[in-house]
Amino acid sequence: MEEKKWSELWLKYTEKEKRGNDKLIQGVYLKGFDASDAVVKSALEEWTAGLKGMYGMEPAMEENPNAGVLSLIRKADGRIRKEGYELLEQDGCLQLLAGDEKGLLYGVFHLLRLISMEKDLRGISLLCNPDNPLRMLNHWDNMDGSIERGYSGNSFFFEQDRVIVDGRTRDYARLAASVGINGVVINNVNVKQAATYLITDRYFAEMKAMAEIFAEYGIKLYLSLNYAATMELGGLDSADPLDPGVIAWWEKKMKEVFERIPNLGGFLVKADSEGRPGPFTYGRTQADGANMLADIVKPYGGIIIWRCFVYNCTQDWRDYKTDRARAGYDNFIKMDGDYHDNVILQIKNGPMDFQIREPISPLLGGLKKTNQMLEVQVAQEYTGHQIDVCYLIPMFKEILDFKTYCGGDLDTVADVISGRTMGNANAGIAAVCNTGNDFCWTGSELAAANFYGFGRLAFRTSLSAEEILEEWIRMSVSNEAEVVETIEKIMLPSRETYEKYTSPLGIGWMVTPHVHYGCSVDGYEYSRWGTYHRADHLGIGVDRSDKGTGYALQYYEPNASMYNKMESCPEELLLFFHHVPYTYVLKSNKTLIQHIYDSHFEGVEEVEEMIRLWESLQGKVDTGVYENVRRRFGMQLSNAKEWRDQVNSYFYRKSGIADERGRVIY
Ligand code: GCV
Numbered sequence: 001m002e003e004k005k006w007s008e009l010w011l012k013y014t015e016k017e018k019r020g021n022d023k024l025i026q027g028v029y030l031k032g033f034d035a036s037d038a039v040v041k042s043a044l045e046e047w048t049a050g051l052k053g054m055y056g057m058e059p060a061m062e063e064n065p066n067a068g069v070l071s072l073i074r075k076a077d078g079r080i081r082k083e084g085y086e087l088l089e090q091d092g093c094l095q096l097l098a099g100d101e102k103g104l105l106y107g108v109f110h111l112l113r114l115i116s117m118e119k120d121l122r123g124i125s126l127l128c129n130p131d132n133p134l135r136m137l138n139h140w141d142n143m144d145g146s147i148e149r150g151y152s153g154n155s156f157f158f159e160q161d162r163v164i165v166d167g168r169t170r171d172y173a174r175l176a177a178s179v180g181i182n183g184v185v186i187n188n189v190n191v192k193q194a195a196t197y198l199i200t201d202r203y204f205a206e207m208k209a210m211a212e213i214f215a216e217y218g219i220k221l222y223l224s225l226n227y228a229a230t231m232e233l234g235g236l237d238s239a240d241p242l243d244p245g246v247i248a249w250w251e252k253k254m255k256e257v258f259e260r261i262p263n264l265g266g267f268l269v270k271a272d273s274e275g276r277p278g279p280f281t282y283g284r285t286q287a288d289g290a291n292m293l294a295d296i297v298k299p300y301g302g303i304i305i306w307r308c309f310v311y312n313c314t315q316d317w318r319d320y321k322t323d324r325a326r327a328g329y330d331n332f333i334k335m336d337g338d339y340h341d342n343v344i345l346q347i348k349n350g351p352m353d354f355q356i357r358e359p360i361s362p363l364l365g366g367l368k369k370t371n372q373m374l375e376v377q378v379a380q381e382y383t384g385h386q387i388d389v390c391y392l393i394p395m396f397k398e399i400l401d402f403k404t405y406c407g408g409d410l411d412t413v414a415d416v417i418s419g420r421t422m423g424n425a426n427a428g429i430a431a432v433c434n435t436g437n438d439f440c441w442t443g444s445e446l447a448a449a450n451f452y453g454f455g456r457l458a459f460r461t462s463l464s465a466e467e468i469l470e471e472w473i474r475m476s477v478s479n480e481a482e483v484v485e486t487i488e489k490i491m492l493p494s495r496e497t498y499e500k501y502t503s504p505l506g507i508g509w510m511v512t513p514h515v516h517y518g519c520s521v522d523g524y525e526y527s528r529w530g531t532y533h534r535a536d537h538l539g540i541g542v543d544r545s546d547k548g549t550g551y552a553l554q555y556y557e558p559n560a561s562m563y564n565k566m567e568s569c570p571e572e573l574l575l576f577f578h579h580v581p582y583t584y585v586l587k588s589n590k591t592l593i594q595h596i597y598d599s600h601f602e603g604v605e606e607v608e609e610m611i612r613l614w615e616s617l618q619g620k621v622d623t624g625v626y627e628n629v630r631r632r633f634g635m636q637l638s639n640a641k642e643w644r645d646q647v648n649s650y651f652y653r654k655s656g657i658a659d660e661r662g663r664v665i666y
Contacts, residue, residue: 006156006168007440009175009448010116010475013053017118017479022055024094024121025070027062032074035061038216039101043072043108046174050112067092070111072104083182083218084129087111089122099129102182102218106130106459109178117474128460131418134344134373134428135458136183136222137176138268139435143187143194149379149516151386152436152443157186161194163206169213172435177217179455184219185430186210189270189307191226196233198223199253204260211263220265222305227269227289228277229253240282241292250296258300266302267293268346272310286310286331287338294343303342303426305373308332308363309353313526323542323549324526325351329362333554337369344371344426349399351551354382354432355508356390356499359563359573362554365404365416371426374399374417378450379434382508383498385517386434386443388636389610389629390498391491393453393465400461405556414461429458444632445625448476449491466492483620490610497610501603501640503647504596506576507533507541510647518639519646533575535654539582539592541575552577582655596651597659600644607633607640 028047033040047070051057065071075097080086085098085107096111098104110128114121140148141155156168176184187195197203211221230236234249241247258264271278271289279289290306297304311327328351339345345367350358354377364372376396377383383390400414410421419427431454435441442448453468466488473487502519503510509532512518513525524532534542544551545564552563562568566578571586582593590598611633618626648665652658659665 004167004171005439006171006437008171009441010452010472011050011112011171011174011178012476013050013112013116015056016054016115018055019118019120021115021121022057023068024089024092025051025057025059025068027059027066027069029062029065029069029071031065031071033072033098033101033104037101039105039218042174042177042216043101043105046105046112047108050115054112054115065093065095069093071095072108073097074100074104076100079127081129084127085110086127087124089124094121094124105177105218106180113178113471113475117471118479130180130459131414131461132428132458133419133425134183134430135181135455136185136373136428136430137181137433137454138185138189138224138375138430139433140188140190140379141186142192143198147436148188148190149377149381149432150434150436151380152434152441152447153438154436156435156437157210163198163203163210165206165209165213168437169210170216173214173217173219175441175451176219176455179452180459181455182219183222183265183428183430184214185222185224185268187224189224189268190274190276191224191270195224196226196229199225199229199257200233201260207261207264211261215263220263221261222265223267225267225269225293226277227271227279238282239277239279241279241284241288242282247292247296250293254296254300254302258297258302264300264302266297266304266342268305268307269293270307270309273307274309274313278310280310285335285338287335287343290343290345291338291340294340298340298342303344305344305346305430306339307375308345308347308361316529318529321549323544323551325544325551326549326554327351329366329554332363332370333366335370336367339370341371342426344373344428346373346375346430348375348377349396352508355506356383356495356502357395357506357572357576358508359506359576360399360402360404360413364402364413365406365411365421366554366556368406368422371422371424372417373427374413374429376429376431376454378431378454380447380450381432381516382511383495384636384639386447387517387632388498388639389444389446389491389494389632390450391446391453391465391469391494392450393457393468394492395495396454396457397465400457403559405559418461431458440625440628445476445628446487446491448472452476477621477625480620483617486613486617490613493606494610497603497606499603500599500606501643504575504599505541505571505592506573508576509533519643521646521650534579535651537654537656539580539584540651540654541579542577543579544577548579582651582657591657593651593655593657594660597648597661597663597665600648601663604637604640604644607637611637 076099080099083102085103088095096107145154145159228239272280294304310331415421449472452472512520513523584592645666
C-alpha cells in the first residue's frame with residue numbers, strides 16, 4: 001500500500017493498553033441499522049480499523065447481543081436525539097444506542113477515543129446529544145491551491161484550478177466526522193477566478209464525488225457563492241436581488257446545481273464586504289439578497305448562510321463617531337425578523353476581526369428573531385500563524401459562555417447559537433479552518449489541537465478546554481502522564497501569553513498590515529485616517545462609550561453600562577472601549593503604562609519557559625513532532641521579543657514615562 005503523505009493526527013490507532021476492554025468487544029451485533037448504509041459502513045469500517053490497530057483484534061459480526069459483544073442499536077426515544085448516542089456497559093454487555101446513522105458513527109468514534117486514551121469501558125454510562133445543529137468548517141481555499149490565511153501548505157481540495165478527490169479527502173472527512181463536524185465549505189468566501197465555476201458543468205463531476213465521500217461520514221458539502229455570478233457567469237448586467245431576470249437565472253442555476261451535486265447543503269455568502277459585490281450596490285438590503293437565494297434553494301432543502309462581516313473599509317473615522325466595530329450591528333439589526341427560515345446569519349465572534357481579544361459581537365443575541373451562527377477562526381490569522389503556540393479553545397469557551405441578556409434564562413451565546421433561545425433548528429457554529437496539505441495538516445503539530453478542539457466543543461459546549469486538550473494530547477501525542485502534563489502547561493495558558501507580548505488590554509491590531517503576523521504598532525491596513533489605536537502622548541484606546549462612537553450601547557443592559565464606564569469595563573477590554581491615560585491605575589495597582597511594559601516582558605519570559613518545557617520532552621515524543629514544534633518555538637521567541645521591544649519603546653517614546661523597574665527598553 002502506498003505510504004500516506006499525511007499524518008493520521010488523533011486517529012493514529014497504534015497499539016494501546018487493553019485494560020480488560022477487549023473482553024467486551026469480541027464481536028459486533030447490529031440492530032435497527034442497515035449494514036449497507038454508507039454511514040453505517042463507515043462506522044463499522046472505522047471500528048474494525050481502530051481495533052485492529054489498537055488491540056490487534058478483528059471482531060466478527062454476531063447474530064445475538066451476547067455478553068462480550070458490542071451491540072449497536074438504533075434507539076431514538078426523545079432522550080437520544082438525532083445525531084445523538086448513549087454508551088452503556090453492564091454485566092459485560094456494552095451497548096451503543098444511537099438516534100440515527102450519524103449518532104452511530106459519532107458513538108463509534110467516542111468508543112475509539114476512549115480506547116485510544118486507554119480508558120476503562122466497564123461501567124460506562126453516558127448520553128451525548130450534539131449541542132449545535134450545524135457544526136461546520138469553513139475553508140478559505142482558492143482554486144489555484146493557495147489558502148487565504150493558510151499556514152499549513154497548500155489546499156488539499158484544489159490545485160491549479162483542479163479539484164482533488166483522493167485518499168486525503170476521505171481521511172479529512174474521517175478526522176472531521178470523528179469530532180462531530182457535519183458541514184464543510186470547501187472554497188474561500190472571497191469567490192474569485194475559477195471558483196465561480198464550481199457551480200457549473202466544469203466541476204460538477206468532482207463536486208459530486210467529493211459530496212459523496214463527505215456523505216459517507218455524515219458531512220454535507222457547502223460552497224461559497226459568488227453573489228455576482230449572474231454577471232460573471234450568466235452574462236447579465238445586474239445582480240439586483242429583486243430583478244426578475246436575476247431571479248430567473250438563479251432558479252435555473254440552482255435546479256441544475258442541486259440535481260448534479262447530491263448531498264449539497266447550501267451556500268455561504270460574503271456580500272458587500274471588502275470589495276465583494278452585494279445587494280447594497282442596488283440599494284437593496286442584506287435581507288433582500290439572502291432571501292432571494294434562500295427561496296430558490298428551499299425546494300432542494302438548501303440553506304443560505306449569509307455572513308455579517310459587512311463594513312465599509314474605506315470609511316473616514318476622524319469624526320470619532322464612525323467606527324468599524326459598529327458596522328455589523330448597524331447593518332443587520334434593523335432587519336431582525338425579515339430573514340426567511342432557511343437563512344442563517346453567520347456572525348464573527350467579535351465586532352472587528354478575530355483579534356486575540358475582542359468583546360463579543362453585540363449582534364449575537366442582539367438579533368432576536370433571526371437564525372444565527374457563530375463564526376470563530378481556528379486558522380491563526382491574528383493569533384500567531386501556527387508558528388506561535390496559541391490554544392484557542394479557552395477563548396471559544398469564553399465566547400460561548402458570554403451572557404448576552406437577550407431575555408430569559410437561555411441567553412448565553414451558546415444558548416443563542418444552539419437554537420435553545422429561539423427554538424430554531426437552523427443554528428450552529430462554524431470555524432475558519434487551519435488545515436493545509438502539509439504532513440501534519442496544520443503547520444504546527446500543536447495547532448491540530450485547535451482543529452480537534454473546535455469540533456469537540458461544537459458538539460458538546462459543556463466540555464472544558466482542559467478536558468479537550470487532554471483528549472487531544474493522549475490521542476495524538478502520548479498517554480504518558482509526564483508528556484500530557486507538560487504539554488498542558490505549555491498550551492493551556494498560551495492564549496494569555498500571546499496576548500501579553502502582542503496587543504494589550506483589548507486594543508487589538510498593531511500587526512504588520514495585510515500579513516497579520518509580527519509587530520507594527522501603527523500598522524493597520526485601513527490607516528489612511530490615522531492610527532487605529534489612537535495613542536497620543538497622554539493615552540491610548542478607542543472611546544466607544546456614549547461620548548465616543550457609542551458602540552458600547554449596542555449591548556443589552558447591564559452589559560451596555562458595564563462597558564460604557566471606564567470603572568466597570570473589564571480591564572482586559574479597557575482599551576477597546578475607552579481612551580485611557582497612561583497614568584490610569586489598574587486594579588493591579590499598576591499604571592496603564594507599567595502594565596504595558598510588564599506584560600510584554602512577562603510574555604517573552606513565558607515563551608522562554610514554554611521552550612524549556614518542550615525541550616524536556618526530547619526523546620519522549622515522536623522526533624518529527626518534537627522537531628516541528630521546536631523549530632517553531634525559535635521563531636515564536638524572536639516574534640515575542642520583537643513585539644516586546646517595539647511596543648515598549650513605542651509607548652515609552654510616546655508617553656515619556658520610564659519603566660519603574662528600570663529595564664532596558666530599546
Ligand atoms: C476571507 C479578514 C481577513 C480576510 C478574510 C476576511 C473575511 O479581513 O483578513 O482574509 O477574507 O476577514 O472574513 O471575509
